[in-house]
Amino acid sequence: MCAKPNLCLVGAGGHGRVVAAQLRTSNGIEEAWSKIVFCDGGHELGSTIDGHEVGFERVEDIRDAQVLVTVGNNGVRARLQARAEALGLHLTTYTSPRAH
Secondary structure, eight states, rough: OOOEEEEEOOOOSSHHHHHHHHHHSSTTTGGGOOOOEEEOTSTTTOOOETEEEESSSSSSGGEEEEEEOOOOSSSHHHHHHHHHHHHHHHOOOOOOOGOO
């Protein structure tokens, strides 16, 4: 049996915190990921935001995690997404069950 991956949310601002809250309240989410961490250079490494650790400061630092870019600004989100893709990180998606 394979260990569940961690999920790294890139961006711990308002949008990232809303996504983290939705993930916490989704049924079965614990079956998909071992834990959820943030990547955000504006917060101290090791600090916690809404119960989730800031595990990385830069996209280039992310290791052993699936990545979901959760920055609200479209242009910044696109640049971070492109950087994550260029680094070969495992990108993932999430759609709230309430979206349907």
